[in-house]
Amino acid sequence: MNVIEIKNATKDFGDFRLDNISFEVPEGSVCGFIGQNGAGKTTTIKLILDVLNVDAGEIYVFGQNIKEDSAKLREDIGVVFDEMGFHDFMTGKDINIMMKNIYKNWDEKVFFDYLKRFSLPAKKPCGSFSRGMRMKLQIAVALSHNAKLLIMDEPTSGLDPIVRNEMLQIFREYVLEEDHTILLSSHITGDLEKLADEVVFINGGKIVLAGNKDEIIEKHGLLKCKKDELKEISESLIVYAQSGTYGAEALVNDRKACAKLYPEMIIEQASLEDIMLFYVNRSISGKAADTSDIINK
């Protein structure tokens, strides 16, 4: 079963357009939603949550069209944004009072346990919290109403590696439950590489890649060669090629086929970051790079 299903969703802001996007997030998975800043990640998340109205297309959450009763659906969704949104004067206790009168399944014991675990003072106004503490507070709120789906928009950006690691551990614990699903948007691909099962890559309002993370990484490869060797490679295999310090490097979309066809060339496993960078560069240049250009450089 898919927890999130987006079918041909379009949202036009005039200066930016989310263009006919479609993808699914299976139940029990961690889906990494990657893309550079301004690619359309936050807009997509807002469409899923029905915070923004979709211009065209359909969005289903837990198998139900969000247009039917999005407020009810949000009862089972925990959300973490990159900015906190709580008033500076509010303490953990204030937030608990507010939330227990909003969520039917609010569990104050779980909430205060999380505050304790995160070393967050329950009586201190959250305005005095550091960025890391604010994110932890949001996560504590998102995890305290028995949510089955956790949607997070850049939760780890701007955090130090220790706090980031701590958070990733919490997310891992969360998905241990079979019916728990995470959609995690980030441009820090390293975090997603550690955590995600599925990956959706968005660029310029369009979905570029979507599927199983391991398969995507397995499929793509980073080919390193001399500049003049690049012209021997079939253009259909190259996602994008660029000149490096000592030669040329290209992202290929079928590592195994490439290795068979060109056994003398070095093809390394590409990281999610490499894949993202090469696809973004291709969309900027509008083509898979002219190999003759690189050779002549």
Place this chain on the structure above:
Amino acid sequence: MKGLMIKDLMCLRKQMILFAYTVAGVLALSIMYVLSARFGNIAAANQSMMIENNMSEIDINNLSTEALILFMLIPIAMVGDTTTIFKMDGKAGFSGVSSILPISIGQRVMAKYLTVLVMFGIGVTVDIVISFVLSRLTDIMTFADFFGIIISAASLMIIYGALVILFCFLFGYGKEDYAIVVSCAVILITAILVNLKRIKMIFISMYSANSESIDFFSSFINFIKHKSLVLFIIAVIVMAASYVVSVEIVKRKRGMV
């Protein structure tokens, strides 16, 4: 929805502390005023005004009533400023939180209106207590007169509050001061248009030296004392209309409010 109202009331916590001090001050001053109007310097001043300025007992009573009306207005006016909630929500970026809660847009907007009503409820309750105390100490006004004035003042403030909320949603965060100015302007222009004939007569009376202006003020006082129900019905209609329009605005501006 209850949770959002609790949050809104938390935003008004500081305002409520100030309100408590103001109520204590109003109570003390109004008691001093009615006692002085009965036994002290104000009573003596009223007597000399009746002799020297040829004023009737009704005129003196009207003057004292106006002073007491002011005392009654202060507590309700104190709870009338709900733009604080919008200002604080805008500063914190609370729309990001409220839009992901399992609460519909209608309920989110309703929470704001109910908070305003709760605040006015507090103001009205305090005023009723003060008026009960004052009506025991003076014969300037009966408790029924006081009650009529309180309902009129509360109705007027409800109209103001409903307009402020509507304009806050319409203009968006950071423009709450404009919402106040426009709401006041709407009320003032409506009041002028409704009373255009009478205002015209006041200006004419200024040159013809008749007592039209005094009649206008005494009829105004009589209106708010005895016809508070009319104002209250208008307030309910304005609030309902404001709610319906606000929901539509928020639906249209989704993601921004």
